[in-house]
Amino acid sequence: MSLDALDAAVLAHLRADPVIGANVWWAVAPPGVDDAFVIVDQLAHEADPVMPASTVFERVTYLVKAVVAGPDPSTWGIPAGERIHELLEARLDIPVAGYVIRNLRRTHRVRITEIDEGTDARWQHYGGHYEITAAPVEVVP
Amino acid sequence: MAGVTWEGLDEFRRALEALPDNLVQQATPIIRTQAATALADARAAYPVYSGNLRDGLELTELGVEAYGVAVRVRNKADHSYLFEHGTETRTFKGQNRGRMPAGKVFIPAAIAARTRMLRGLVDLVRRAGFQVSDPL
Numbered sequence: 001m002s003l004d005a006l007d008a009a010v011l012a013h014l015r016a017d018p019v020i021g022a023n024v025w026w027a028v029a030p031p032g033v034d035d036a037f038v039i040v041d042q043l044a045h046e047a048d049p050v051m052p053a054s055t056v057f058e059r060v061t062y063l064v065k066a067v068v069a070g071p072d073p074s075t076w077g078i079p080a081g082e083r084i085h086e087l088l089e090a091r092l093d094i095p096v097a098g099y100v101i102r103n104l105r106r107t108h109r110v111r112i113t114e115i116d117e118g119t120d121a122r123w124q125h126y127g128g129h130y131e132i133t134a135a136p137v138e139v140v141p
Numbered sequence: 142m143a144g145v146t147w148e149g150l151d152e153f154r155r156a157l158e159a160l161p162d163n164l165v166q167q168a169t170p171i172i173r174t175q176a177a178t179a180l181a182d183a184r185a186a187y188p189v190y191s192g193n194l195r196d197g198l199e200l201t202e203l204g205v206e207a208y209g210v211a212v213r214v215r216n217k218a219d220h221s222y223l224f225e226h227g228t229e230t231r232t233f234k235g236q237n238r239g240r241m242p243a244g245k246v247f248i249p250a251a252i253a254a255r256t257r258m259l260r261g262l263v264d265l266v267r268r269a270g271f272q273v274s275d276p277l
Contacts, residue, residue, distance in 0.1 A: 027242045028227065039227065041242065044249040046256060061252060063243055067229060108248075114223055116230035123229040129248070 003045070005097040006060060006134055011040055013094050014064070019083045029067070036068040036076045038084065043129060057102060057135045064088065065110050065127030073124035081126030088130050096134060103133040164269050169210045171261035176200055176212035179254035183216070186246045193218045194246075216247055 007026070014024045023029075023037040044061040066080035073081075085106060092101045108129035115122055160168075180200050187194040197218030203211040218224075227243040 028240045029229075031239075041227070041245075043243065043245055044252040046253065061248070063226060065226070069229070110226060112222060112226060114228055114230070119230065121230055125226060 002098070003058060003060065003134075006058075006099060006132065007040075007042070009094055009096040010062060010064075010088075010132075013091075014038060014040065014084070014087060017083065017087055020066075020080060020087070034069065036066070036080070038064070038066050038080065038127075040064050055136060057133050058099075059131060059133045061107065061129050061131045063110070063127070064130050065125045068124050068126075069121065070124070071122045073126055077124040077126045081128075084127050098137055099134040100137060101132060102135050103131070105131055107131045160266070160269050164265060168262060168265055169205070171265065172210055172212055172258055173202075175254040175258035175261070176214050178257070179214050179250045182250035182254070183214075183247045186250065194221055194224060197221055214251065221247065 011024055011026065014020050015022045020038055023033065025033070025037060025039055027039065027041045029037045029039065041063045042060055043063050046059045047055045048057050048059070064084050066077050066084060068075075068077035068080075088104060089106055091104050094101055094104070106128040110125055110127045110129065112125040113122060114125060177200060180198050184195050184198055189195060194216065197216045199215055199217055201213045201215075203213055224241075224244040225247050228241040230240070
């Protein structure tokens with residue numbers, strides 16, 4: 001039972017969507033992926049050890065955002081960001097090995113226009129912070 | 142600009158508004174303490190290059206309300222939002238340094254302090270005789 005399974009489940013859930021596509025990466029997109037992609041990253045984690053040596057639930061806050069190059073996010077960035085929200089908000093049915101998702105909600109909207117001061121290149125970031133509360137299927141004593 | 146407003150959860154507001162004045166006064170230091178803790182934790186964790194990220198942190202009291210006080214913690218540094226969420230390009234002294242992952246400093250500090258604040262407020266409401274299911 002590992003939170004790696006939760007990370008993998010979020011990535012797989014997004015990658016399986018035909019609108020988002022397989023171009024979903026953890027933390028940073030690899031070299032060569034330059035135009036439009038989705039980033040998933042962990043921003044914070046909290047565990048609630050109610051009983052000694054056990055964890056009743058764990059809460060992970062993910063940054064999930066569509067990133068697109070250029071000044072206009074309307075062709076892909078905004079639709080992808082909205083699709084991210086449809087795919088994640090209140091979705092308790094995402095299968096996770098060893099866990100059951102008890103709550104999944106957006107806690108913060110992300111909307112950033114990034115300007116490279118050296119090249120004046122523009123990047124649009126569109127997505128949110130998604131907080132997942134997951135309970136282990138079996139509480140280890 | 143990275144920021145978060147500290148004012149408790151909506152679901153607690155009705156209960157907090159119904160608290161006697163002396164308990165309302167007890168909510169105020171819980172909120173102030175955790176806002177200050179979030180700021181201090183973020184300040185300690187920021188990398189120091191120019192110092193702008195560390196120096197951009199600001200704590201503002203938005204005024205005492207019926208259920209306590211609202212305190213806003215934010216970072217006024219122009220690049221704080223990009224530092225926190227990551228960048229796609231990063232040019233420094235004419236060199237493209239490549240993508241920068243999310244900094245994960247302010248938001249984890251804010252989330253941890255928010256959780257402590259909510260636990261404190263839940264305890265306060267319970268001490269006043271209200272039954273509150275644990276939302277945390």
